[in-house]
Amino acid sequence: MRKYILYSLAILLAACSKSVPYSDETIKNDLRVPAYPLLMLHPHLRLWSTTDQLTEKNLIFTNGKNLPFVGFLRVDGTMYRFMGRRELPMQAIATMAYDYESWEGKYTSLRPDEGWEQPDFNDQYWQVNEGAFGTRDRRETRTQWLSTDIWVRREIVDIDPYLLENKKIYLRYSYDDIVQLYINGKLVVSADRAAANLKVELPDSILNTMKEGKALIAAHCENKKGSALIDFGLFAEEPGILVEGIAPVSNEKEWIGKYTTEQPEEGWEMAAFNDSAWAQGSAAFGTEGGPSVGTPWNTNRLWIRREVSFDPSLVKNRQLFVRYSYNDGMQLLINGKELVRTGTKARNDVKVQIPDSILETMKDGKALFAARCVNWGGTSFADFGLYGELKEAGQKSVDVQATQTHYIFDCGDVELKLTFTAPYLLDDLELLSRPVNYISYQAKALDGKEHDVAIYFEMDPHKAFRAGQSTEMYEKDGWVMMKTGRENQKLWVDKLKDAPAWGYFYLGAKENATYAQGDAAEMRAHFMKEGDLKEMRRSNEKRYAAIAQKLEMNSEFPQHLIAAFDGLYTMAYFGEDLRPYWNKDGDRTIEGLYEDAEKVYKETMARCYAFDRQLMENACRVGGKEYAELCASAYRQAVSSFQMSKDSSDELLYFTTLVGSLDIYYAASPLFLCYNPDLLKAMLNPFFYYSESGKWNKPFPAHDLGGYPFVNGQAKGGDLPVEHAGNMLIMVAAMAKAEKDASYAKVHWETLSKWAGYLVENGVDTGKQIDTDSFAGRYSHNANLSAKGILGIASYALLAKMLDKQEDAEKYLAAAKRMAEEWEKQASDGDHYRLAFDQMDSWGQKYNLIWDKLLDLHVFPDRVVELETVFYRTKSNTYGCPLHSKTDYAKADWTVWAAALQNDRLMFREFILPLYNYMNENKWRVPMADTYNVVNQKTRVTSWGRPVTGAYFIKLLEAVLDVKDNNIVSKDEMNCSK
Incomplete structure (x- = not known):
């Protein structure tokens, strides 16, 4: 037996160094690892999934920093999210130091003349420095502020008109202790209790002053004692164009329902029930005078029926869910089937997906929502609504192998296999030293039919890679490439050496790929409609980058993206600046690295599978x-x-x-x-x-x-x-x-x-x-x-x-x-x-x-x-x-x-x-x-x-x-x- 194992190890080493037949079979790994290795490019750039479902959270670096990296599969016009979180963060028009960014502002500690908050005020004698301003004990502080009062002016230019027209615009701010904040001379915030990371939506009266793409944010902050801080920025919130309010809750749109406070007859929850004797009222139902309350409810029990009609296609191409709020308890049914039965603790704006067993009853585009609500005294409240969002792929399996992590998803009538490969075979120094990983994907029809299938990857690297990040997309030699990294990098002086702040991260594809850089929600919507990013509107937004690709159905070999990292240099070794092994002579380019990785892709995948099995x-x-x-x-x-x-x-x-x-x-x-x-x-x-x-x-x-x-x-x-x-x-x-x-x-x-x-x-x-x-x-x-x-x-x-x-x-x-x-x-x-x-x-x-x-x-x-x-x-x-x-x-x-x-x-x-x-x-x-x-x-x-x-x-x-x-x-x- 010992001879056999030595022989097997010899075969394993041979798999590292010689061509082997391609087979994607694995010996399944049943260990639920604490974190799934996905992209392993550099000791400082290793990305993991820390949840069993790839859609539960964004990927993280080893140091815990979050990287929004999202994947969607489009099948016959229906979108399935298979990687990353659905929620989009607020888009930064003008960043905050709270988000590990920096910004520039003018400031003074001397009381200024009247009109200091107006855009046309002459601030030429004010000092200029990086914000936020505060005491050294605050992590956001870039410029120390030691006086009792500070006045700050920050000019923002080139605001994208699209954002003002299509999104909610917010001022986000942190302060300690007293603050007044103005935009274009109009007061937005006046507060006297220290707080962090608050936001306030800007009304039309202020948005109208920003139509030329300019905003002057002015702040006066007073420090009574101890810590001091003033930090603010301008942000756009995604309007939820990928979430459809089919029958919204009452604080978004008033709705009408039938209700009774008397115990109804059996079958009250069914669509065929005769509710002609029930009263009609506008939601929400609750204690008189409460927020969004349209119909007062003062009894211990209340029964509500709400009829909803909608496009039947939504059942197939959207993930339907219900949002609801209650005090003190609620039973909620759809078409006679129970969806929710709560405890007695009040809850606000809870989200629950509708299971397939109930969706089956909604295929005709009709739903009868029936709710039994209880109140044990005091405040009463009941509200619910129907929504649709992009579907989530059903993850069937995950398998961690030595060089690869494999996922399989159900996306309607199509199965998606997604593989992350770090081809680090230890006796092949060229391959081992090459900072390249493959993201491979194959689509297979589950119903034996033809389908129009495309894949979409989107990344927002800025928060993960810290301040000064620049992301660009370009085409070269048939490649669609994304490059992201800090601007103006200077060798060995980066203070953030323990973070992924040095070098450049790349993502690229060669086969029929389209790309865009801009507003994430807009890119997703465009891809959902068109299946590619060819005609995507150009945008001033440069944080989000996306690559899309048409997929061949039932192909024998996967299509892929290539992720790479150019660290430029590895270290200063006793006074000698060393380059990475793959570029030891300094004459290689990242595009050349991509070509080399592409040429050996099929061979490398075969070798990795063989190595993993052995x-x-x-x-x-x-x-x-x-x-x-x-x-x-x-x-x-x-x-x-x-x-x-x-x-x-x-x-x-x-x-x-x-x-x-x-x-x-x-x-x-x-x-x-x-x-x-x-x-x-x-x-x-x-x-x-x-x-x-x-x-x-x-x-x-x-x-x-x-x-x-x-x-x-x-x-x-x-x-x-x-x-x-x-x-x-x-x-x-x-x-x-x-x-x-x-x-x-x-x-x-x-x-x-x-x-x-x-x-x-x-x-x-x-x-x-x-x-x-x-x-x-x-x-x-x-x-x-x-x-x-x-x-x-x-x-x-x-x-x-x-x-x-x-x-x-x-x-x-x-x-x-x-x-x-x-x-x-x-x-x-x-x-x-x-x-x-x-x-x-x-x-x-x-x-x-x-x-x-x-x-x-x-x-x-x-x-x-x-x-x-x-x-x-x-x-x-x-x-x-x-x-x-x-x-x-x-x-x-x-x-x-x-x-x-x-x-x-x-x-x-x-x-x-x-x-x-x-x-x-x-x-x-x-x-x-x-x-x-x-x-x-x-x-x-x-x-x-x-x-x-x-x-x-x-x-x-x-x-x-x-x-x-x-x-x-x-x-x-x-x-x-x-």
Whole structure:
């Protein structure tokens, strides 16, 4: 069986590098991941869906920032939303700092002359600066305001007349403490209690002063004490052209209904019921004098009937829903079928979709709404109405594979398959380094008929990419392209380096694509009518961009968009500005990148499918179904955390944004050892350079080499001497064993010898040194840290043996074994081994011992692992075994390593299953966390989206290294394919 798994892994690697037949079959992943990986383009530009239904929320970046990215499928004129939220945010005519934007205004702290709020006032002596204005404790503040009063004038020009004619216009504002706001000299707001992000609709009297496309917003704000702030902007609200008020509620349009306060006869809720004796009244019904009340209602009970007629086609091409309000309770029926039965708590403007069972009764365009309302005293109210919106696609499935995430939707008589592909195959450096993802889609008829089908994607990148964003659309060489990014980017001076604010994001298509840039609601309506964006009106609005494409029905191969990211440079590496690997010579263009990605699209998709299938099958064979699904879900998270470059000496560098830390690389290493050890070398190269160049003179490795974008040495923080010396020696030994070649170690032998010598001199007891798990408490004399140091020495001995340095090999292996004997004496605590040598009745996971097994070092006696693994089972909780006796937290990466210590496959699964359950049930919905509470999910996770998920591949690595007693099981036994 071991030979079979090695053969299968060879096939898997071949799938990475050779042409393979195209097949879109997958081995289904049933894990409901906390966050679904979708676009993985750069460590700072990774987009996830954090809901089980792709239509529930917008996509998010790893840092939680929202990206409105919406998809619609048009089938025979009916629109189905399959991605993103329906609601459109208010459109910014003049931005607010509240939205992480900035704006320019003139201001003074000296009382101005009369007429200061008028457009023609002479403000030439006022100061000019960025808004908002306030004290430094307010996040919106761009210009500090320290005086008691401030007067601000902000001129807005080139207002699109279309907005004034077709949308509601609002002034949004925040202030602290007292404010008066004027537009074109007319008072709009006067308030004396601090508030944030309020809005007020502008009346016609003010809109009429803006017809020339200009508005002067003037503000006076007074600060009594403490915080101060004045921030304001002008916005347009979407009028809901994609939401149709078929029979609106009363505050939108008065409606007439029949009502009675006497108990009616049976069948009162049916259309055929004779209600001629009922009274007629105008809605809403409620306490006299209340808002929108047309008919007073003062009894305990009220029965209402409302007849509605509408275009029957709406039942098919719109998602119908009801809006209702009540106090204190309501039963609402349509054509005799119950839709709503409420509790006794008053609710206002509730929305509920009408199910198919009721829609069936409405196909003739008629509906009888019948409501039974109750009032237990006090205020009474009852109102309801019928609306239609664009349909929501029915999501049938989602499947997360190593390189792809697949969705299938029902869109009426058409099925849509949507696939997000990050083609990161680890032994193909060109493909791996190419910052390109594919969004693929296929339409299949469910009824065997022909259909007119088109797809529409729309994006608003501005809020996600922060202030200064510019989005343009253009055509070049047959491509329709969207480019978005900050204007006037200056190398390495961006203060928002931790946000997706650097570089340029692209979205493009080549096959029969049309595009538009403008008002989102208008673009959607145009696409709904025409099926493309050819004749879309040009607009001053530049935030929203859309691409549409006609789809071939029942095609054998999908159509696609290509998403790409040009980071320009990856980092400043010890004074050298490095370009990304794909453009290492600086002579490539983004259009050339797109052409390269397009040429290999079909081949790449075939390879990704093959890789995904083989990974699932191999992981299942070594660890079972749950283990395979964890590995598949973890793959992209780990790989997309890295960038690749070459330095001026042509040395390959592969790094996270922090370039380290080494404990992260150590955890992630099994994945790269499985598929391409050269990438692990590329991770470690900067650390060897740092030590061997003389820039780092300590006898152990640095923790990291600095944070993006400046890599010039270890960032502030303490050293981890034993931790990182052990990490480096173990990783180099593992790559030598995986490759059966220690030549990399030979190049760095002097440095490795220095680190090994440090570990020997340090002895068994590491004293007060900190380790990677100090987040869960710092414990001196840590037994797990000591074990890593001992195995680091043994790893050095293994390397010496492979390099025919027999004397060093024997010397260091003997030293490691002596230290292991001493370790066992100091750590022994009866039926387990202690967390720290000086703490009786303590315990902790000794996950570092896995390398004794994987590298065939045989330094620690078998009884050590046997005692430990049995003991861990006694400490397991809801979501597994905690890291040690002083915490309820576990580390997912170390959990998998502790599981891999088990020689029995059933015990391995027993250890893996709680981790699987945690991910499957995770309520925080962030990318896969590595730190989590094993007792419950009440505590928010704090570390997620990191490359340490590469640690999950430790069991597969065991097969790659051909370790004895693998306990690989058969496909049938583990039910891999189901």
